[in-house]
Amino acid sequence: MKNDTITVLGFAGSLRKGSYNKALLSAALEMVPEGASLQVFDLDGIPPFNQDQENQPPEKVKEFKTKIRAADAILIATPEYNYSVPGVLKNAIDWASRPYGDNPFEGKPVALMGASIGMLGTARAQYHLRQTFVFLNMLPLNKPEVMVPFAQDKVDKTGRLTDDKTREKIGELLKSLVVWARKLRSA
Numbered sequence: 001m002k003n004d005t006i007t008v009l010g011f012a013g014s015l016r017k018g019s020y021n022k023a024l025l026s027a028a029l030e031m032v033p034e035g036a037s038l039q040v041f042d043l044d045g046i047p048p049f050n051q052d053q054e055n056q057p058p059e060k061v062k063e064f065k066t067k068i069r070a071a072d073a074i075l076i077a078t079p080e081y082n083y084s085v086p087g088v089l090k091n092a093i094d095w096a097s098r099p100y101g102d103n104p105f106e107g108k109p110v111a112l113m114g115a116s117i118g119m120l121g122t123a124r125a126q127y128h129l130r131q132t133f134v135f136l137n138m139l140p141l142n143k144p145e146v147m148v149p150f151a152q153d154k155v156d157k158t159g160r161l162t163d164d165k166t167r168e169k170i171g172e173l174l175k176s177l178v179v180w181a182r183k184l185r186s187a
């Protein structure tokens, strides 16, 4: 039997060095609940998806899929681009989901958070992403919803999330994800 620790794989849908969404993940690393672990995966280096290559994916995609498969739960930090999911994130998910029948996301609990400079804090992107979870047969945590508006005022120049309320929310999200993953494990 697998040990009792809940392993979480986190990734952000931004390649930007000063990414606010990467900052959310960095904050999450400081708030991992007891009995859980969090590893962050950088999507940088995943090329545009080409279905001609889905049976011979690049090494970076193979690595991504192995890590997804090994994790008990997934944590995604998504930016919002043009009211939706950034291409970088959707592209990585599309790669991982192929070829058909080899979907490592199948049955995985997943939690979402997101930061934007706008006033809705990635709400629209998050709901679009939840639609993708339906086909992937992921099991999303409904609440808390972590939507961080005006992120430019909440992350300092070193990439540290300085807003206490947001940090608290991320802590709650992680705790809830771990409880959710344990429930599903014992179901």
Ligand SMILES: Cc1cc2nc3c(=O)[nH]c(=O)nc-3n(C[C@H](O)[C@H](O)[C@H](O)COP(=O)(O)O)c2cc1C
Residues within 6 Å of the ligand: 013, 014, 015, 016, 018, 019, 020, 021, 022, 079, 080, 081, 082, 083, 084, 115, 116, 117, 118, 119, 120, 121, 122
């Ligand atoms: C192509 C593009 C589209 C964007 N569209 C939105 C949007 O629809 N809503 C929003 O709140 N911010 C939007 N933004 C601003 C992002 O919130 C901002 O760039 C944010 O810093 C991206 O996340 P990151 O810091 O993790 O890279 C957009 C930015 C880009 C580059």
